Amino acid sequence: MTTTAQAPLWQPYCGAAPDPAHWLAHWNWDPVLLAVLAGMLGVGFVMARARAWSQLGVAATMLVLxxxxxxALGSALFVARSVHHLALVLVVAPLLVAAVGxxxxxxxxLTGATVIQTAIFWLWHVPAFYERAMSADLVFWxxxxxxxxxxxxxxxxLRRAGTMxxxxxVLAQMVQMGVLGALLVFAGRAFYAPHAHTTAAWGLSALEDQQLAGLMMWVVGGGAYLLIATVVLWRALAPSAEPRSA
Known part of the structure; x- marks a missing residue:
């Protein structure tokens, strides 16, 4: 299949895949998205002014992503899309909890929430579902x-759960992220058709791009969850500061 034949099929929300020379000029000025973000900030400021910094954090991260x-880089490289997904679960989601309560x-x-999150995360990395999201805006969102x-x-x-x-x-999340990352690294073939013709301009084959994405999930994503687990255990094991008696 040629690039010309492929081009009309994949119409990602973020726009056509850019080349390295011009990708910094590919901003997405979607008026609906900007209006939604502005509206959310306005409502949040009126209803929960004390959480304004968390609300600004969500909006700022959404603007970056x-x-x-x-x-647009996520239209070209699957590794960039993996960065997006990690940012959603590790940055946007906890900020959202802080922003709305x-x-x-x-x-x-926590067991049920872990199963649901894992199922949804893996679902969107099934090639057929990923391809659909890269060709229809509603599915993308x-x-x-x-x-x-x-x-x-x-x-x-997680916040409501006991220490152990x-x-x-958190360790379960680390494991599932590592398994998905390892699957992408060691698969031996590229799974994602939307990136079959978009990575060469960046000096990567589609398989190399997928392997980098797998390493991103495995090392960065898994490492982030390991760090969170360490913090949870350290807080539980650290002696509480109690005032000394006179």
Whole structure:
């Protein structure tokens, strides 16, 4: 299949895949997205002014992911898309919980939340579902929102869990992220058709791009969860500061 034949099929929300010489000029000035972000900030400022910094953090991260040239880079490279997905679960989701409060999310056990988040994350990395998201805007946003909201529910459940349950839940996330990353690294073939003709300009084959994405999930994503588990256990084991008696 030639690039010419492929071009009309994949019409990602972030626009056509850019080349290295021009990708920094590929900003996504979607008026609907900008209006939604502005509206959310306005409502948040009126209803929960105390959480303004978290709300600004969510909006700023969304601007980086979906307005800046990083958005278009995700059309060219699967490794850039993996950065997007990690940012959603590790940055946007906990900021969202802080911005709107834990009460906005359903009360689930950490085990249930972990299963749901893992299932949704893996679902969108099934080639057929990923390809659909890269060719239809509504499906693309279904991907982004489901990954983010399921991760936010997981973060909420994590905060409500006991120490050992929290550590186990974080380690489970580390394992599932590592397994998915390893699968992408050692698959031996490229899975994702939308990137079959977009990586060569960047000096990568589609398989190399996929392997880099797998390493990003395995090393960076898994490492982030390991760090979180370490912090959880360290806080639990650290002696509490108690005032000394006179």
């Amino acid at each position: 979906f307005v800046s040239p990083l958005c 834990q009460a906005a999310f359903p009360k689930l056990s 279904a991907m982004q929102l489901s990954i983010t909201i399921s991760a936010a529910i997981w973060w909420t459940s 349950e929290a550590a186990a839940g």
